[in-house]
Amino acid sequence: xxxxxxxxxxxxxxxxxxxxxxxxxxxxxxxxxxxxxxxxxxxxxxxxxxxxxxxxxxxxxxxxxxxxxxxxxxxxxxxxxxxxxxxxxxxxxxxxxxxxxxxxxxxxxxxxxxxxxxxxx
Amino acid sequence: xxxxxxxxxxxxxxxxxxxxxxxxxxxxxxxxxxxxxxxxxxxxxxxxxxxxxxxxxxxxxxxxxxxxxxxxxxxxxxxxxxxxxxxxxxxxxxxxxxxxxxxxxxxxxxx
Numbered sequence: 001x002x003x004x005x006x007x008x009x010x011x012x013x014x015x016x017x018x019x020x021x022x023x024x025x026x027x028x029x030x031x032x033x034x035x036x037x038x039x040x041x042x043x044x045x046x047x048x049x050x051x052x053x054x055x056x057x058x059x060x061x062x063x064x065x066x067x068x069x070x071x072x073x074x075x076x077x078x079x080x081x082x083x084x085x086x087x088x089x090x091x092x093x094x095x096x097x098x099x100x101x102x103x104x105x106x107x108x109x110x111x112x113x114x115x116x117x118x119x120x121x
Numbered sequence: 122x123x124x125x126x127x128x129x130x131x132x133x134x135x136x137x138x139x140x141x142x143x144x145x146x147x148x149x150x151x152x153x154x155x156x157x158x159x160x161x162x163x164x165x166x167x168x169x170x171x172x173x174x175x176x177x178x179x180x181x182x183x184x185x186x187x188x189x190x191x192x193x194x195x196x197x198x199x200x201x202x203x204x205x206x207x208x209x210x211x212x213x214x215x216x217x218x219x220x221x222x223x224x225x226x227x228x229x230x231x232x
Contacts, residue, residue, distance in 0.1 A: 046123050047159075047167065047210055047223040063218050096166055104172055106214035106221035107157045111166040 002027040004097050004112035012091075012119050018084040022097030022112055029078045030055045035100040037108065038071060038082045040093040048093075052100060053080055087119045124222035125150065125211055132230040138199040141227045143211030144192055149222055151192035155214035158187055158196045161226075162207045170209075171196060198229070206231040 008020035022036070029036060037052040051061035053071045061069050065084070073080040084091060094116050098108040126144040133139040143150065143158075150156055156174045159167035169178055171187035174194060184199045194213070198205055211224040 046225045047212070049219070049221045049223070052220070060218075060220055062220070105153070105155045106212060107155065107169065107172045108159075108167070108212075109169050109172075109178065111168075114166050 002099065002110045004099065004110055006095060006097050006112045006115040008115060008117070010116055010118060012087055012117060013121050014088055014119055015086055018082070018087050018091060018095075018117055018119070020082045020095055020097075020115065020117070022080050022082075024078045024080075024099075029073065029080065030075045033102055035102060036073065036080045037098045037100050039096045039098055039108070039111075040091075041096070041114075042090075042093040050082065050084075050095075089119050091117070092119045093117060123225035124215070124219070125213060125224035127209075127211060127224035127227045129225070130228045130230065132232055133201045134232045135201050135203065137201050138197060139201060139229065140198075141196045141209055141211075141229070143194040143196070143213075143224050145194075145213055145222070146192055148217060149213040149215040150189065150194050152216060153214050154189070156187065156189060156194040157212045158185075158194075159210045159212065160205075160207045161210065167210060201231050203231050205229060 003025045005023045012018045035052040038050040068085045070083040094114040096114045097112045099110040158171040161167045174189045175187040186197045208226045
């Protein structure tokens with residue numbers, strides 16, 4: 001059973017960089033069958049896809065966040081990470097990592113439990 | 122404003138059936154059979170309930186079914202149970218660089 005777990009600071013100051021890591025267990029992140037994505041959800045609101053990475057390191061980002069987002073992968077640790085720079089209060093949200101099947105575009109079959117990140121001074 | 126349009130809320134009594142709609146465009150819902158539905162209970166992560174318009178992952182009750190007509194996808198839950206009370210989100214692959222778009226979510230209340 002694949003499991004994903006987010007980790008990182010729960011509080012980030014405005015203008016700083018938000019950094020989160022997703023640890024994958026029960027399966028290899030190097031599997032060529034999946035992309036690994038970050039998705040966020042502000043309190044009481046809907047879901048927003050942030051971006052994704054393939055085991056090769058190839059990335060795709062949501063154009064609305066592209067200038068501030070970096071997603072990287074560490075296959076030796078079975079982890080992938082998110083960095084979001086120049087954060088504001090609008091970036092306060094629960095951040096999820098999720099697995100997307102290459103064969104079924106845009107479908108996320110496994111999710112982490114989510115981690116709340118608050119942007120505040 | 123979400124890219125896909127869902128009703129804010131729906132309700133039904135135990136045993137009844139309800140349908141949640143999800144309207145997009147020819148660039149997403151109408152153009153591809155990559156529509157998914159997720160169930161989210163308060164404080165929990167979304168759970169995949171339907172993928173590729175009408176397929177159920179292993180373990181998901183056959184009370185959940187999906188369909189699509191033109192630019193509108195639908196999720197039907199039959200034989201409503203108290204445990205079905207949750208938020209439901211649709212999503213679709215999109216030909217735009219956004220890659221995937223979500224609906225704004227529908228709160229299902231089981232009366």
